[in-house]
Amino acid sequence: MGVVVPLGERDGARASIEPLLKVVAADMEKINETILWHARSHVDLIPKLAAHLINSGGKRLRPMVTLAAARMFGYEGETHLPLAIAVEFMHTATLLHDDVVDESDMRRGRKAARLIWGNQATVLVGDYLLSQTFKMLVDTGLMDALKVMSHTAAVIAEGEIMQLEAQNDITTTEDRYMEIISAKTAALFAAAAQLGAIVAERPQEERAAMDSFGRNLGIAFQLVDDALDYAGEQDKLGKAVGDDFREGKVTLPVVLAYRRGNEEERRFWKRVMADRDQREGDLERALEILARHHTIEDTIERARHYGAIARDALAIFPPSDPRDALIEAVDFCISRVS
Template sequence: MSATIHRLTSREPSLEPMISLVTPGMNAVNAVILDRMQSDIPLIPELAGHLIAGGGKRMRPMLTLASAELLGYSGNRHHRLAAAVEFIHTATLLHDDVVDSSDLRRGRRTANIIWGNPASVLVGDFLFSRSFELMVEDGSLKVLKILSSASAIIAEGEVNQLTAVRKVDLSEERYLDIIGAKTAALFAAACRIAAVVAERGEGEEAALDAYGRNLGIAFQLVDDAIDYVSDAGTMGKDAGDDFREGKMTLPVILAYARGNDEERAFWKAAVTGHRNSDEDFIEAIRLVQASHSVDDTLARARHYGQRAIDAIGAFPSGKAKDAMVEAVEFAVARAF
């Protein structure tokens, strides 16, 4: 397993090259988002706007635009499709916060706390519908198939995760299936559709799909690791959310597997909801760090990050490729 990623520069990796690369396109994407979240029902744009304006990096639509730049695509179809990708993502966030009973996202109160669960679910449904309108307007059955399939896979991943909550014997294989569906599928689709609109072959589609998929897995592994080393300011959610919700993320799976009888008893009690105080969370942090479970989770993230970089190795060098490589480096480096 590769433990390190060869960096482009000696400075800390940044998302700035990607942001700079796609800024003109993102202005067009944001205009589509603003236009399509409007409704005669005032609550819809009010609630949707709260989440959309919440300070997220818009990583997924940026990947669509960057992939199009990598391919030298000069049209504008990808702007609306990138907006569709962001609507899918935003809808899943609204639904996730309801399922998880979350009260913070990126340091702000969640929509379900402000407006209630029914409104959050229904506005999420509205945004899903808007995303499909944008796909149909594009007119490509292939794009529609890629994004609709990703939407179904995300939903399956969320249900898989829901049925895995508070199960201390969750396998690493099932955990990877969950994050591959709930996170990586949309990263992969966001990249792949750029090759479709650029009318490239299956090989380039598959390469961009692999880039996005591996980046998505690395991204989620890092998120799951820094839940045990960080705070709400870094994470964009409360540190310990996964712990209190009984989610068996990879750091916990590894710590449980490596624990002695006493430590395993702690994890069983914690995951089933019987030990979830602040003191218990501090003990959980101690155990995942003492067992090197966070370190090993981050090593896996670097491995998948390297696979993402390797996937676009055959594309020509230039600003787009450099930005996409550094985006991977940034995703992994967030934990350090």
């Protein structure tokens, strides 16, 4: 059961990831051929567990942003390839860690690695991929890239801890929630976009523009994910609708519903989220409350706002296939709720 949300014309069915895929197709083919090679180890479990997630069908949007950004700046070398793989490895490491912390059972429509190999192995393989991330960055010789990604790793860890502190906290404010997703999700998008400017040796003004593009794209992406947990379809999500609800994750739709609700509704949210006392029919009740207060629509409207900022960040660059593909990728991310 989900909530049907009408989309604006800007984010309609015409928005597609295809232009971005076309721009990076040759580079992604090279990456797909070598990504598991970078996860090799004489310890058999490491490539086996890493491959379980890496081959599970994710869109690899973050490394595609790095590749497209490099192309937008006219970069013609090969160093953007290990940078993009480093971005994907850092993302994969965070997913492995997330599934352990969140006690998730599914990831991208498949059984979570922690259920197959256990929490300890999953965390340690995540650590290994993170170490490989920094090895690849060092091998590029790009100190600025290493600085950006090391800072990003620290920010993501802070975001994870902030989220852990806020878990089941129904009094979380919107400002606090935005701070969490800015660190936990948007920071890596920002780094991915910056790396394309760094490898092309672009000036600080242009790096800052790419940071803004990636950061706001990441925020929009996460807000749409929040909406999709209540408004999506299971076969498209790769997880069950309502997983955030069942795990007691206080995301923006719930933050808004709690603030706008009456006393009876607030008691409901406290019981199901803070006390984790969930009963049959509670998800349907939650969906009714979210619909009454229009929190799914408002979450998507906020995503559109950040998407507009991301698009504007690229306005300083001349039109090109890579730039236009990145802009359409923003609309595609938001249109996922259709």
